[in-house]
Amino acid sequence: MTPLIKQYSRTALGEMVIMMSLDGYIPLLQYAELTLDRFDTLQSFCAELTFAVDEAVWDEDSIGWYRRYHEIAGLLLRTDMEALLPADRRRFLFWLENGTVATMHSFPHRNLWHKSIAWVLHDHSAVESLDASTFPIVRAFAESVEARLKDSSYSAAKEAFAEGPDSFFDTFQKTKFHINVIPGAIVSQHLIGLNWMRRVHILRQETERFIAEGGDVAILEDTVMRYADARVTSEWLTGYVADRAAFRYDRLWSNTFREPEA
Amino acid sequence: MMGPDAVQSGRPTHIEQIEGRQQAMEEAMEVYDDHCRGPNAPEHALIPERALRNMVRPIPTVEDWETEHGRPQPEGDYQPGNGSNFDAADYADEAAAGITIAGAAYLLWQLARVYPPRNLIPF
Numbered sequence: 001m002t003p004l005i006k007q008y009s010r011t012a013l014g015e016m017v018i019m020m021s022l023d024g025y026i027p028l029l030q031y032a033e034l035t036l037d038r039f040d041t042l043q044s045f046c047a048e049l050t051f052a053v054d055e056a057v058w059d060e061d062s063i064g065w066y067r068r069y070h071e072i073a074g075l076l077l078r079t080d081m082e083a084l085l086p087a088d089r090r091r092f093l094f095w096l097e098n099g100t101v102a103t104m105h106s107f108p109h110r111n112l113w114h115k116s117i118a119w120v121l122h123d124h125s126a127v128e129s130l131d132a133s134t135f136p137i138v139r140a141f142a143e144s145v146e147a148r149l150k151d152s153s154y155s156a157a158k159e160a161f162a163e164g165p166d167s168f169f170d171t172f173q174k175t176k177f178h179i180n181v182i183p184g185a186i187v188s189q190h191l192i193g194l195n196w197m198r199r200v201h202i203l204r205q206e207t208e209r210f211i212a213e214g215g216d217v218a219i220l221e222d223t224v225m226r227y228a229d230a231r232v233t234s235e236w237l238t239g240y241v242a243d244r245a246a247f248r249y250d251r252l253w254s255n256t257f258r259e260p261e262a
Numbered sequence: 263m264m265g266p267d268a269v270q271s272g273r274p275t276h277i278e279q280i281e282g283r284q285q286a287m288e289e290a291m292e293v294y295d296d297h298c299r300g301p302n303a304p305e306h307a308l309i310p311e312r313a314l315r316n317m318v319r320p321i322p323t324v325e326d327w328e329t330e331h332g333r334p335q336p337e338g339d340y341q342p343g344n345g346s347n348f349d350a351a352d353y354a355d356e357a358a359a360g361i362t363i364a365g366a367a368y369l370l371w372q373l374a375r376v377y378p379p380r381n382l383i384p385f
Contacts, residue, residue, distance in 0.1 A: 122299035
């Protein structure tokens with residue numbers, strides 16, 4: 001598996017594999033900008049990975065749930081995904097390589113890029129930190145990203161998934177791996193990974209569109225750096241803020257598995 | 263007595279739980295950014311600084327422990343049935359000492375009742 005995919009948190013990666021094995025979850029993937037010819041193949045591939053681990057158990061003498069998510073991630077990292085169609089395998093790897101999860105330390109600069117959008121839109125300190133000449137450009141970009149993120153059909157699809165009813169297989173998997181998606185919950189733990197994959201893929205696509213329309217990506221890079229300087233103060237993130245080269249658009253994304261232009 | 267999975271499940275389970283909470287906090291921050299910032303945001307309490315710190319705190323590794331303590335992390339500190347480092351022998355000693363002190367106090371109290379004898383003072 002590629003070095004970028006190895007950067008994922010094992011727990012988060014394993015959780016995504018389990019979720020992608022569920023019947024009800026597969027329709028959500030299109031909202032996270034994953035497009036495949038055969039989603040059923042991906043689903044069965046992920047289900048096979050989950051079958052390979054022992055059943056999770058609750059033992060009153062033990063110290064808690066042992067869900068083995070990291071073991072499933074380990075299996076994914078060791079496989080070559082031959083079960084997928086070659087084109088789908090390429091798309092899936094591209095999706096994974098250019099994603100992120102909520103934990104900051106997996107892909108910090110992608111997360112910072114995403115967080116700068118909310119800063120530009122909702123934090124008055126952004127107006128003071130950014131140049132008056134570039135602020136309208138950055139603001140328009142942020143609004144375009146936010147407009148796509150606030151697609152109500154995604155929320156409706158997640159709610160439909162939460163409400164069920166579950167298939168027999170989904171019930172089995174949810175019981176085995178202790179998955180509980182509660183209808184109406186503002187933060188649903190098992191959907192967080194997908195939410196973040198969706199956020200950064202939309203961010204990447206909107207950035208590509210911005211550049212294709214003649215926008216200067218250096219303005220966006222500068223905005224993210226100013227956001228990090230202004231708002232990111234944690235002692236555990238200072239190394240990321242200091243690594244200025246990693247903020248660059250060219251370093252942010254991977255084109256290794258990008259589909260060739262038609 | 264802990265189950266057979268207890269030792270091997272300790273570290274991954276804790277990583278899973280800590281990361282899960284960090285992810286949930288990051289996600290909650292997204293909700294916060296959407297609804298609680300800007301001129302029309304409702305009044306609310308600030309997010310505690312400690313919560314924000316823990317949201318991005320890296321999970322300590324074995325290497326972190328070894329750097330902090332200057333020695334290899336010993337194996338076998340955590341054993342089945344000994345999860346809280348509870349030492350029954352130490353506890354027995356402490357309990358015995360407590361009982362001895364309580365017994366001696368009781369004896370002194372009883373002696374104080376009977377000595378001096380009530381009829382020693384002639385009125």
